[in-house]
Amino acid sequence: MICEENKNMIKKVKTLSKEKQNTNEKSNNEPNKIESGEEKVKFFTEIKQSTRELIDNIKDKEEITIGTIIDKAVQTFNNYLSMEPGARAILEKYEPDYGSKIKEVEEAVKLLDHQKKPQTSDVLDLWCRAREEMQMMLIGKTTFNQLLAAAETPEESLDKPMKRNIAQDVIIWYTGKLIKNLSLEEIVQAIEKVWIMSNYFYLIDVRQESKDQYLVIFKHHQNKRYSNYWLGYFRELFQSEELSYKCVIEGEALDETLSMTIKKLHDK
Secondary structure, eight states: OOOHHHHHHHHHHHHHHHHHHHHHHHHHHSOOOTTSHHHHHHHHTTSOHHHHHHHHHHHHHHTOOHHHHHHHHHHHHHHHHTSOHHHHHHHHHHHHHHSSHHHHHHHHHHHHHHHHSHHHHHHHHHHHHHHHHSOOOOOOHHHHHHHHHHHHOGGGTTHHHHHTOOHHHHHHHHHOSOGGGOOHHHHHHHHHHHHHHTTSOSEEEEEEEETTEEEEEEEOSSOHHHHHHHHHHHHHHHTOTTSSEEEEEEEEEOSSEEEEEEEEEEEO
8 A cells, every 4th residue: 555655745746747747838839039028128138229119119010029020130131141242232332322221222123113114125125126127326416417517518528527526425424524534444445335335336346555555446337438437536536635645546447447546645
C-alpha cells in the first residue's frame, strides 16, 4: 500500500507537471509580441522619439503590431539596398532637390507613368519608324527658315545657313552648360550624340589623335553639297568667338562622307 506521504508527493508532481504544460501551451499559442510589457519599454528606449511616434501612428492607422511594422520596414530597406548601385546613386544625387527619398520616388513614378502612356509611346514609336524607314531628320525651326530663305537666293544657299546655324543652342540644350565652359571633348561628344539622334548622319566616328586633336568622320546618304554644307556649319562652330579657346579646322567634303580634323591651339 502507498503511504499517505507518498500519495501527497505524487499529487504534487502531477500538479507541477500540469502547470508546466499549461505554461508551454500558453507560450506556443501566444507568440512573444515586441510591443507588450517590458520588451516594448526596452525597445522604445532605444529609438528616437520621432520614430516612436511614427511607429505608433502606423500601428494605430493600419491596426497592425509593431513587429509587423518592423518586418515591413526591414524588407523595404533591404529592397532599397538591393537596387542596382547606379540607380541608388541617382536617388541620392537628386534627393536634396525633392527634400526626401519618398517625394523623389513619387516624382519618378509619375514620370514613368507618363512615359508608359500609350499615346506618348505611339508618338515615339512613330518617330523611330520614320527615322529608320523614311530617313526623316529632326530639323530645327531656325535652320528650316534659313533653308527656305536660301532657296530664294541660290548664290547664298549654303553660305547663309552655315553662318547662321543653331549648333551652339543645340549643344547648350544637350550639355546644360555654357559654350565658354565646354571643353573640346565635350563639344565633339555632343555632336556625336545629337547629330546621330537627329538623323543628319547614320555614322559619326570620333577618333582622338592627341590630347587636343580629334578626327571626326561623318557618313550620310546625300551628296557632296550636303557634305559641304556641314563642313561650313561646323567650321563656324569651332571658330566661334564664344569658345574659350582657339581651334583650327581642316576638312574634306566628299559625296557621302565628311571628315574633319579639329585641333585646339590655345586658350583665349
